[in-house]
Amino acid sequence: MEIRVGIGFDIHRLEEGRELVIGGVKIPYEKGWVAHSDGDIFFHALTDALLGAIGYGDIGQLFPDSDKKWEGADSSIFLKEAYRIVKEKGYSIVNIDGYIILQKPKLLYYRKKIIENTAKILDIDVSRIFIKGKTFEKIGEIGEGKAGMCEVVVLLRKGE
Numbered sequence: 755m756e757i758r759v760g761i762g763f764d765i766h767r768l769e770e771g772r773e774l775v776i777g778g779v780k781i782p783y784e785k786g787w788v789a790h791s792d793g794d795i796f797f798h799a800l801t802d803a804l805l806g807a808i809g810y811g812d813i814g815q816l817f818p819d820s821d822k823k824w825e826g827a828d829s830s831i832f833l834k835e836a837y838r839i840v841k842e843k844g845y846s847i848v849n850i851d852g853y854i855i856l857q858k859p860k861l862l863y864y865r866k867k868i869i870e871n872t873a874k875i876l877d878i879d880v881s882r883i884f885i886k887g888k889t890f891e892k893i894g895e896i897g898e899g900k901a902g903m904c905e906v907v908v909l910l911r912k913g914e
């Protein structure tokens with residue numbers, strides 16, 4: 755059996771009047787992501803973690819933000835494509851773990867929905883995915899609610 759680990763990171767600014775989408779779940783809040791796509795930091799970090807684990811490239815290479823095609827794009831498209839490549843290389847997901855730092859709103863109420871939606875997209879059991887919601891203790895710009903960030907680790911396996 756071969757195992758591979760991948761790590762991904764993402765950050766986006768938050769502004770009023772935009773949508774806040776995390777793990778494909780629309781979260782009601784006065785602010786949302788400033789991004790070329792829908793700005794889903796969890797799916798962006800997870801996409802990078804999957805691609806990084808197999809040394810394939812990164813999200814910016816596969817889906818450049820200079821490409822009009824990805825304007826306002828549903829980020830599950832990026833995640834699905836990264837996972838398709840991972841499976842094509844013969845790997846499957848052992849587990850995904852990550853954290854999201856947002857000063858507001860509290861992520862705890864949406865965590866189950868985010869995990870369930872991600873599990874559905876990847877067609878894996880919910881027990882293989884976990885995320886923690888953290889604040890930045892009001893420190894700096896993330897702490898002032900001007901941005902949100904996410905870091906994700908994924909473990910892949912191949913063979914018995």
Ligand code: MG
Nearest residue numbers: 764765793798
């Ligand atoms: Mg991003």
